[in-house]
Amino acid sequence: MTAVxxxxxxxxxxxxxxVEFKKHPWLYIMLIPGLLYFIxxxxxxxxxxxxxxxxxxxxxxxxxxxxxxxxxxxxFFKSSWWRYLSNTLILSVMSIAxxxxxxxxxxxxxxxxxxLHYKKITQTLLYVPHFISIVIVVSIxxxxxxxxxxxxxxxxQLLGHSVDYLGDxxxxxxxxxxxxxxxxTGWGTIIFLAALTNVDTQLYEAAMIDGANRAxxxxxxxxxxxxxxxxxxxxxxxxxxxxxxxxxxILMANSLNRTVSQxxxxxxxxxxIQNAQYSYASAVGLMKSVVSVVLVVSANKIAHALGEDGLx
Amino acid sequence: xxxxxxxxxxxxxxxxxxxxxxxxVGVYRTAGSVxxxxxxxxxxxxxxxxxxxxxxxxxxxxFATEFExxxxxxxxxxxxxxxxxxxxxxxxxxxxxxxxxxxxxTVAGTAINLFFTVTFAYALSKKFLRxxxxxxxxxxxxxxxxxxxxxxxxVVASWLRLRGxxxxxxxxxxxxxxxxxxxxxxxxxxxxxLEESANLDGCNDLQTxxxxxxxLSGPVLATFGLFYAVGHWNSYFPAMIYLTDDKMYPxxxxxxxxxxxAEAAAGDMSLMDPNFVEPPKQSIKMAVIVVATVPxxxxxxxxxxxxxxxxxxxxxxx
Numbered sequence: 001m002t003a004v005x006x007x008x009x010x011x012x013x014x015x016x017x018x019v020e021f022k023k024h025p026w027l028y029i030m031l032i033p034g035l036l037y038f039i040x041x042x043x044x045x046x047x048x049x050x051x052x053x054x055x056x057x058x059x060x061x062x063x064x065x066x067x068x069x070x071x072x073x074x075x076f077f078k079s080s081w082w083r084y085l086s087n088t089l090i091l092s093v094m095s096i097a098x099x100x101x102x103x104x105x106x107x108x109x110x111x112x113x114x115x116l117h118y119k120k121i122t123q124t125l126l127y128v129p130h131f132i133s134i135v136i137v138v139s140i141x142x143x144x145x146x147x148x149x150x151x152x153x154x155x156x157q158l159l160g161h162s163v164d165y166l167g168d169x170x171x172x173x174x175x176x177x178x179x180x181x182x183x184x185t186g187w188g189t190i191i192f193l194a195a196l197t198n199v200d201t202q203l204y205e206a207a208m209i210d211g212a213n214r215a216x217x218x219x220x221x222x223x224x225x226x227x228x229x230x231x232x233x234x235x236x237x238x239x240x241x242x243x244x245x246x247x248x249x250i251l252m253a254n255s256l257n258r259t260v261s262q263x264x265x266x267x268x269x270x271x272x273i274q275n276a277q278y279s280y281a282s283a284v285g286l287m288k289s290v291v292s293v294v295l296v297v298s299a300n301k302i303a304h305a306l307g308e309d310g311l312x
Numbered sequence: 313x314x315x316x317x318x319x320x321x322x323x324x325x326x327x328x329x330x331x332x333x334x335x336x337v338g339v340y341r342t343a344g345s346v347x348x349x350x351x352x353x354x355x356x357x358x359x360x361x362x363x364x365x366x367x368x369x370x371x372x373x374x375f376a377t378e379f380e381x382x383x384x385x386x387x388x389x390x391x392x393x394x395x396x397x398x399x400x401x402x403x404x405x406x407x408x409x410x411x412x413x414x415x416x417x418t419v420a421g422t423a424i425n426l427f428f429t430v431t432f433a434y435a436l437s438k439k440f441l442r443x444x445x446x447x448x449x450x451x452x453x454x455x456x457x458x459x460x461x462x463x464x465x466x467v468v469a470s471w472l473r474l475r476g477x478x479x480x481x482x483x484x485x486x487x488x489x490x491x492x493x494x495x496x497x498x499x500x501x502x503x504x505x506l507e508e509s510a511n512l513d514g515c516n517d518l519q520t521x522x523x524x525x526x527x528l529s530g531p532v533l534a535t536f537g538l539f540y541a542v543g544h545w546n547s548y549f550p551a552m553i554y555l556t557d558d559k560m561y562p563x564x565x566x567x568x569x570x571x572x573x574a575e576a577a578a579g580d581m582s583l584m585d586p587n588f589v590e591p592p593k594q595s596i597k598m599a600v601i602v603v604a605t606v607p608x609x610x611x612x613x614x615x616x617x618x619x620x621x622x623x624x625x626x627x628x629x630x
Contacts, residue, residue, distance in 0.1 A: 024438070024441075025516070026517035030431040031441070033428050033486075034431060034433075035432070037487050048463040051463070058469075122356050125361070132605060133546030133604070135564045136567065136601055138568075138571075143594065186363060214345050214348065273461070273465060282460065296456055
């Protein structure tokens with residue numbers, strides 16, 4: 001992770017920091033709030049990571065709490081850890097399979113539109129759900145799919161039996177994926193549409209003269225043009241395979257769908273914050289963070305192997 | 313392909329005979345291409361409608377009467393209009409108070425975000441700054457590895473003892489590393505001559521930032537200000553885990569409690585008229601959803617203008 005190139009160091013090596021500070025006192029003062037922020041809220045939490053190996057009690061503090069070694073890790077692997085992991089992975093794979101390609105397809109369709117006016121109107125509508133909070137999205141779902149809701153009533157009439165959209169464990173994941181598609185697909189097109197504006201139109205003209213039809217132009221010009229963007233977005237997505245969006249999931253979770261709604265991060269929230277088992281939850285969270293870093297690094301390696309720039 | 317439906321002509325193209333159709337802008341198009349266009353307009357149009365239809369449905373139904381909601385099974389536009397649900401939710405202090413809380417959190421939070429982001433980004437945009445590379449690497453590492461939810465919670469709740477105060481909502485997200493890097497790159501793109509001439513005129517770095525750099529950064533500040541503001545308005549999770557007094561709750565948390573955990577909408581029953589007819593729960597829920605969405609819809613034109621730009625900038629730099 002050496003994204004920052006060392007360019008300016010040698011020329012300034014000789015002067016002392018005191019001299020530099022006198023020249024630009026305000027620059028160094030301006031650095032303080034941000035630096036304190038990153039230290040306190042990003043790095044001090046890392047100092048608290050050893051509580052994963054302790055029986056942490058807030059009253060005794062980190063240094064005063066009892067050291068228990070790998071107890072919480074063993075405890076986790078004796079529990080129904082497989083359920084949390086498989087719930088996480090199934091939801092992530094479903095989400096990558098459905099929510100990842102959706103904005104690419106939509107961006108390609110928008111790109112094919114000749115009427116710029118119509119394109120602009122549809123885009124204006126498509127971006128709306130992105131700005132709506134997850135609480136409102138879930139609330140709308142409750143109102144529409146709940147027993148008083150229009151979709152519930154409609155499908156009950158059509159199917160002849162009722163469907164428990166909010167409780168049925170078989171439907172739970174589809175609801176989550178559906179909500180994500182509804183909320184983020186339109187917004188997700190922006191980055192691909194931006195990449196598409198960089199395509200040289202002469203390529204299309206040349207292809208047309210060579211007799212390429214629309215499908216062939218799409219396949220041989222448009223898709224290769226956004227290939228690196230697709231790979232980059234996929235790399236980013238791979239790094240967060242274990243993140244299932246707990247702020248979203250805990251709103252949709254209830255006692256009926258517990259078997260499928262408990263993913264790793266929901267587990268961390270429930271055990272750590274709801275039940276105040278700080279050490280146990282930290283241990284599980286630590287494993288998750290480590291695996292996530294490994295995933296980002298490997299996904300990036302794969303991107304490089306495919307000849308793309310990747311993340312860094 | 314529905315070739316028969318359109319008038320066709322043929323033309324020679326590179327020695328091949330191609331069936332063509334003259335399009336509106338004089339571009340030669342095949343029949344299949346026209347069919348695809350029609351399909352494309354209809355399909356994308358339908359998707360666009362699906363994204364806003366639930367919201368429109370909720371808005372209209374929130375103005376329906378109790379009678380209509382219980383007797384008519386499915387409708388979008390009510391026969392008779394009523395504001396009972398709104399009268400009901402605004403008759404309790406709970407919604408109004410939380411609305412005010414959300415505005416306070418959003419305004420204060422965004423001010424803090426911009427202050428922290430701009431000062432840090434400006435200092436880091438100067439390549440001669442001592443320790444710049446170390447700090448930038450610290451920022452980048454924090455984007456990849458985080459200690460997780462619980463250590464962060466312990467720092468805020470046990471170590472800093474911010475539980476029960478708004479600081480717990482405002483400080484932990486004071487800088488988004490990603491936004492900060494984009495603002496820093498923007499500052500680096502400002503011609504150095506402008507800042508140098510200000511320095512020659514006796515401006516110190518703070519004055520240069522305030523008088524020269526910030527006036528040039530209007531759209532960037534608007535973009536990230538809105539990014540942060542929408543984030544604050546829409547967030548409920550920090551409020552849920554850190555706030556202890558329900559009088560301090562923001563609107564999103566109240567909405568969650570009313571709908572997801574099905575708490576009673578009005579907390580202050582004593583303040584209400586005993587003869588007040590309770591409207592259907594469904595329309596109260598819808599009215600609260602509308603109240604929470606309206607501010608976002610009011611700023612949506614600005615959001616669309618600046619957010620799209622912001623994402624583009626991020627896409628090109630990243």
